[in-house]
Amino acid sequence: MASKIQDALxxxxxxxxxxxxxxKEMMSPTITEDYPDVPPKFQERYRGVHVLQxxxxxxxxxxxxxxxxxxxxxxxxxxxxxxxxxxxxxSGGERYARIYNIDYSRCIFCGYCVEACPTxxxxxxxxxxxxxxxxxxxIWRKEQLLAPASPRETQTAIxxxxxxxxxx
Amino acid sequence: MSEPDLSSSSLTPAExxxxxxxxxxxxxxxxGPQHPSTHGVxxxxxxxxxxxxxxxxxxxxxxxxxxxxxxEVKTYQQVVPLTDRVDYLANLSNNLGYSLxxxxxxxxxxxxxxxxxRVLLVELTRINSxxxxxxxxAMDIGAMTVxxxxxxxxxxxxxxxxxxxxxxxxxxxxxxxxxxxxxxxxWEQAVGKFIDAFPSKLAEYEDLLTKNPIWMNRTKGxxxxxxxxxxxxxxxxxxIRAAGMKWDIRKDEPYxxxxxxxxxxxxxxxxxxxxxxxxxxxEMRQSVRIIRQAMDGMPEGAWVTSxxxxxxxEREKMKTQIEALIYHFKIxxxxxxxxxxxxxxxxxxPRGELGYYVVSNGTSKPHRVFMRTPSFAxxxxxxxxxxxxxxxxxxAALGSIDFVxxxxxx
Numbered sequence: 001m002a003s004k005i006q007d008a009l010x011x012x013x014x015x016x017x018x019x020x021x022x023x024k025e026m027m028s029p030t031i032t033e034d035y036p037d038v039p040p041k042f043q044e045r046y047r048g049v050h051v052l053q054x055x056x057x058x059x060x061x062x063x064x065x066x067x068x069x070x071x072x073x074x075x076x077x078x079x080x081x082x083x084x085x086x087x088x089x090x091s092g093g094e095r096y097a098r099i100y101n102i103d104y105s106r107c108i109f110c111g112y113c114v115e116a117c118p119t120x121x122x123x124x125x126x127x128x129x130x131x132x133x134x135x136x137x138x139i140w141r142k143e144q145l146l147a148p149a150s151p152r153e154t155q156t157a158i159x160x161x162x163x164x165x166x167x168x
Numbered sequence: 169m170s171e172p173d174l175s176s177s178s179l180t181p182a183e184x185x186x187x188x189x190x191x192x193x194x195x196x197x198x199x200g201p202q203h204p205s206t207h208g209v210x211x212x213x214x215x216x217x218x219x220x221x222x223x224x225x226x227x228x229x230x231x232x233x234x235x236x237x238x239x240e241v242k243t244y245q246q247v248v249p250l251t252d253r254v255d256y257l258a259n260l261s262n263n264l265g266y267s268l269x270x271x272x273x274x275x276x277x278x279x280x281x282x283x284x285x286r287v288l289l290v291e292l293t294r295i296n297s298x299x300x301x302x303x304x305x306a307m308d309i310g311a312m313t314v315x316x317x318x319x320x321x322x323x324x325x326x327x328x329x330x331x332x333x334x335x336x337x338x339x340x341x342x343x344x345x346x347x348x349x350x351x352x353x354x355w356e357q358a359v360g361k362f363i364d365a366f367p368s369k370l371a372e373y374e375d376l377l378t379k380n381p382i383w384m385n386r387t388k389g390x391x392x393x394x395x396x397x398x399x400x401x402x403x404x405x406x407x408i409r410a411a412g413m414k415w416d417i418r419k420d421e422p423y424x425x426x427x428x429x430x431x432x433x434x435x436x437x438x439x440x441x442x443x444x445x446x447x448x449x450x451e452m453r454q455s456v457r458i459i460r461q462a463m464d465g466m467p468e469g470a471w472v473t474s475x476x477x478x479x480x481x482e483r484e485k486m487k488t489q490i491e492a493l494i495y496h497f498k499i500x501x502x503x504x505x506x507x508x509x510x511x512x513x514x515x516x517x518p519r520g521e522l523g524y525y526v527v528s529n530g531t532s533k534p535h536r537v538f539m540r541t542p543s544f545a546x547x548x549x550x551x552x553x554x555x556x557x558x559x560x561x562x563x564a565a566l567g568s569i570d571f572v573x574x575x576x577x578x
Contacts, residue, residue, distance in 0.1 A: 010379070011381040013379075014379035014380050014381060015380065015381070017375045017379070018313075018375055018376045018377075018380055020375070021313075021372050021375045021376055022313055022376075025317070031320060031323070042330070043327065043330040043331045043334070043352075044331075044352070045330070045331065045332075045333065045334035045349070045352060046330060046334050046335075047334040047335050067497065067500045067501065070500055070501045071246070071500045073242055073246040073249050073250070108249060108338065109335065109338070110249040110335075110338070110340050111333075111334055111335075111340070111348075112245075112246070112249070115348075115480065116500045118486060118487070118493065118496060118497075124334065
């Protein structure tokens with residue numbers, strides 16, 4: 001009998017201790033984030049949706065060297081290259097990516113393309129809201145991936161000043 | 169209430185009911201594949217007599233992804249993101265196991281800083297994995313609160329992984345040759361803050377569970393299996409240590425300079441669910457100890473080995489020196505070749521012995537990558553653990569195995 005009472009008491013004490021933890025936590029501030037009402041915070045290195053960067057003249061940094069697609073473990077990058085001409089200058093190099101598609105239904109956001117890129121053209125942005133009910137919309141084209149250019153920069157991209165011509 | 173007639177249903181009774189024993193009929197019950205406490209898509213075929221389990225057969229393969237086969241068409245460095253997805257709760261342990269195996273084939277010398285960093289990261293992974301285990305295991309048994317607290321601490325860890333690699337779970341941070349990127353600015357503060365706060369959080373979990381009468385009734389004496397039986401099944405990790413065997417690859421076959429760290433291997437004798445709980449909790453404390461030592465004694469120097477034909481050159485060099493650029497192009501487009509041969513490296517993952525067996529045929533892609541995953545071996549112990557017990561005990565026993573279905577099926 002005495003041991004039964006002792007058991008009951010120690011059980012009650014253990015439960016009370018547990019409840020104490022819960023009560024203590026009730027007093028502490030909440031740590032949950034209010035997504036989607038408040039945008040989530042990311043670390044600097046977060047690997048989100050890619051951004052194709054432009055150089056200081058507003059030209060595309062991508063020179064269509066295909067290293068990103070060669071390094072991609074999931075084969076999700078499709079590129080078609082074209083030559084820059086004097087009348088149509090798109091990138092700072094000799095060639096530019098006429099088509100640059102990333103298939104986000106395949107991409108695993110491993111960052112291998114960013115590591116491979118020799119011109120820092122492809123980078124990871126912090127975007128992540130790309131979910132879709134239709135997988136065909138997950139193939140993003142160059143226009144969707146490119147960093148925005150100001151109207152003036154777009155102008156210089158088509159008619160670049162002499163200094164930015166590629167050293168052919 | 170009358171007994172349902174089993175003979176007309178799709179459930180086949182294991183044996184014809186004999187006369188006068190209508191209440192002792194066997195029935196077959198599927199637990200899973202869509203059952204919350206199977207932690208993934210595992211189907212357990214339970215043969216029951218009333219609520220007593222006569223036999224339990226795990227049916228695996230629902231999460232088979234063909235990762236081992238997939239490794240054969242990727243270059244050596246491209247396999248690393250695949251290893252993340254094998255045991256998706258201990259990604260860095262898998263990265264490390266694979267990298268060590270390839271480095272053994274390449275005979276690469278890894279600089280001390282990279283080695284210590286790896287130790288620090290895989291110990292953080294151990295805590296991370298054990299936190300998921302503790303939370304979900306306790307929730308299966310009915311203690312919802314612990315789950316929320318464990319996932320709160322796990323969030324801090326995932327943020328640290330994101331800080332290092334850019335991804336919360338699929339980090340691919342440990343690569344062949346060292347680390348993927350330089351450790352980020354401010355990592356010491358982030359990790360330090362976590363390990364300073366974590367022991368008190370562990371004490372909170374203990375307050376909630378260790379002496380809790382419901383927890384003790386549900387776990388003590390449940391899922392018992394003798395050490396010999398565990399060894400016969402090839403069980404490793406916390407399960408075998410909870411049966412009294414002091415076997416830990418970090419101590420017995422040290423890798424990545426684990427021999428330079430001072431830590432204990434916790435063991436228990438009871439070999440039941442409660443003992444496994446105690447062992448894993450103590451392991452988290454020891455991990456904190458290792459992380460603190462790694463932080464205090466972090467060597468200076470390179471975080472990646474100097475092997476120009478294996479490791480990508482520094483980005484600055486690549487942009488300014490033609491030779492580095494050529495190496496960069498060569499490694500990215502072709503990968504690096506590995507001398508023909510085979511290597512097996514095993515490490516202590518949070519679940520037990522994780523082995524990577526890599527066979528090279530001298531090209532830039534592995535001929536075969538075999539993964540000796542701890543979850544697969546550990547799961548084999550389940551039928552013997554639950555035979556003769558009640559259905560509710562299956563949940564507790566299942567949780568105490570701490571398997572990951574990606575790790576079982578690969």
